[in-house]
Amino acid sequence: MLRVSNLTVEAGTFSLRDITLHVPQGSYAILMGATGLGKTTLLEAICGLRRVTQGNIQLDGRAVESLPARERGIGYVPQDLALFTTMTVAENIGFALHIRHVPASEEQARVQELANLLGISRLLERMPAALSGGEKQRVALGRALAAKPRVLLLDEPFSALDDQTREDMYALMRTVRQATQATVLHVTHSRSEAQALGDCRFVLDQGRIVEHTHPAPSTAI
Amino acid sequence: MIPRWPNRDTWFLIALGTALGGYVLLILAMLVVDAAHTRFDVIWRAVHDPDILFAVKLSVFSCTISALLSVLVAVPIGYLMSRMRFPGRTLIDVCLDIPIVLPPLVIGLSLLILFQTSAGRALESWFQALTGSGITYEVPAVILAQFMVACAFAVRTMRATFDQTNPRAEQVALTLGCTRAQAFRLVALPEAWRGVVTAGTLAWARALGEFGPILVFAGATRQRTEVLSTTVFLELSVGRLDTAVAVSLLMILIAVLVLVLVRRWGALGEGAR
Structure with missing residues (x-):
């Protein structure tokens, strides 16, 4: 469960003010809003990459706003994916486990499990430069999921994909969600994406959450 | 339809080609007249002259040490200046460029004066006790003089490299x-590998060509602090133009050899990733 209460974040001349949102355990929340209104800033604050001026962030009831990013247990997929270009797909996915000194056999098994789930088993030895846009998305998702994060933050992950690949990714996200039971906060501009994936929706405008809706049951997964 | 020739693009391409061709021609012309100005037997004599042989060894040794030191210092500085925002950053940025814009003789003179201060003398005494060698007018002075200039170029290269790598991956x-520290070691540094090789190569090449600060701070004593650049000066000063040119050609040969080897090694390192 992710709960953000009265959060204020200063980012140069721009600021987010009094942000409050609650994403229940296992929910898939969509965060919408026009470009440049602070969606990425909010995600960065939640995962610990940006300092919070005021307010609280709770994960499963535990306050994390003063913890460094590495201790929050949040999986983050940025808009540009930022894959590690000098590592293979397998090394990218296993990175979080490698850092935690997980035994190699266990790391390998987890990488294989995620590769199977994401349909990228045949790509494990490739370098990121040799992947298509959709394949890169899957690798970035696998890398974020490897350490079984409590919350997954996705920053416009499908914005650069063609329609067919995007549809494939929606289906994949449903499968991933079923398999991992992850709590997700997903930033997007796309209403169709919000309808296809979201349980609840937040709209950010002028640095504040201005709308919070639960879609009709038929549109939920 | 085939575009009419010449057209506006043609003139632009001719301008680019003229700039490239003119500059490369000038470089090649310098090398050719150098080669034409000396004879093989003079070069042969030069490479068997114990003084020049010493200068070759000291040049390769001092340039390698100063290039390694430059990379060791430039990588963290380049990373810090590229990624962090802190008070006084602009001032420090200007400070880092001072060795690039200062006349080389002034750097040598400044180092000489620095080591005449009480702090400098204390450092020299400490270094003497530690290694048995002084700094001023000794081999360490050669390395320090080369390092002061070479490192500034390495810092610029590393900063540009980190500016061009995506900080999001580290985040x-x-x-x-x-x-x-782990994000730097495991993500940023491997992604900056090509820049590290370039910075090291550039630092090595700068160090090989350095003359002014070495002459002032280390002197040009034969079999002691003489490097190839000072050999050219010494040979010219006693009127042996042929030998000066032969040593110059030797410097070009060593520089090209090292640059090719380092670039090849850099490409291998890149391919292994």
């Missing part, structure tokens, strides 16, 4: 469990 590494 993702932080969310995956890395400390900042």
